[in-house]
Amino acid sequence: MLELLFVDTTAESTEELNSNRILIKKKMNVIFDNIFNTFLYFRLGSKDNNNSCKDSLYVDIDNDNDNGTILQHDKLPELKENYYRVCVISDTHERHSSCNIPNCDILVHAGDILMTSRFISDMNVKENILNLMNGLDY
Numbered sequence: 001m002l003e004l005l006f007v008d009t010t011a012e013s014t015e016e017l018n019s020n021r022i023l024i025k026k027k028m029n030v031i032f033d034n035i036f037n038t039f040l041y042f043r044l045g046s047k048d049n050n051n052s053c054k055d056s057l058y059v060d061i062d063n064d065n066d067n068g069t070i071l072q073h074d075k076l077p078e079l080k081e082n083y084y085r086v087c088v089i090s091d092t093h094e095r096h097s098s099c100n101i102p103n104c105d106i107l108v109h110a111g112d113i114l115m116t117s118r119f120i121s122d123m124n125v126k127e128n129i130l131n132l133m134n135g136l137d138y
Contacts (some may be wrong), residue, residue: 084107087107091111093115094114
């Protein structure tokens with residue numbers, strides 16, 4: 001754990017000191033988030049690798065003997081009338097922009113949207129979740 005201590009000798013009041021402290025914390029969060037994202041890039045590669053998530057496990061719920069078939073997204077059958085298509089994904093670890101999520105009525109993300117949530121700021125967490133939602137075509 002890294003703790004930084006700043007002594008502000010220019011603040012003329014407690015309010016100004018608190019205001020400066022908040023500003024420094026926000027700047028430090030941005031700096032740390034950038035350092036951590038750079039580390040992840042070199043450790044895991046680009047978030048924008050569009051060569052993954054092209055297949056789905058398709059299960060026909062009307063067929064009791066169907067254990068699922070792996071299909072490319074463009075080979076999924078037409079949606080039957082009065083049915084909903086549910087897509088379940090998990091463990092995208094901030095690589096959701098590289099996933100080709102098929103059109104569906106309900107999208108369930110079962111966990112691990114982020115690479116880690118312990119080391120990044122709340123602002124970065126919100127940004128990553130909004131990136132997932134904004135990246136959907138529907």
